[in-house]
Amino acid sequence: MSYFFDRRPRVLPAMRYRVDDFSFATDNDQYRLLLPAALYEELRERCIADPSRETGSILVGYYDQNHARAVVTHLPPRPPDSESGRTFFRRGRGGLQRLLDRLWPQQRHYLGEWHFHPSASPQPSHIDDAQMRRLAETVEVRCPEPILVVLGNPAGHWRVSATVYPLGRPIEMRCRSI
């Protein structure tokens, strides 16, 4: 479970700056993800707003460094036609296409999904894996390597996981925040 990451702001003594962006990478460094601290906080606030139910939406951003790293820049709201309960979340589509169309000229596009596991581990479930596999195979999504970010708070400790699904196969991304 090495990719679980207890979020505590840390100060590096030598450099004296607060390191709080989330940087994830697969072991071979082929896939990387940057989730800026401010956006992580927004995700956490959305989870706290309704702490006993799953919630989520899509991740929007861009790829840099020759497609090697996905950078999250926008967190669209939860589509109003989404359905959720304590242990499930089915993301709706309402409003997302219009938002993606609006962001397209800024070269911001769909990167993947995020959701919340209330009081539970952020490890993706088999259902999560199956949903991501379907997304990776959906031509219209135009994202053969979608990323799934899951927030969880087992025993009150906030944790986050990131998984990339190239061709639908899950590959864990470890947190490399320094």
Ligand SMILES: [Zn+2]
């Ligand atoms: Zn899940």
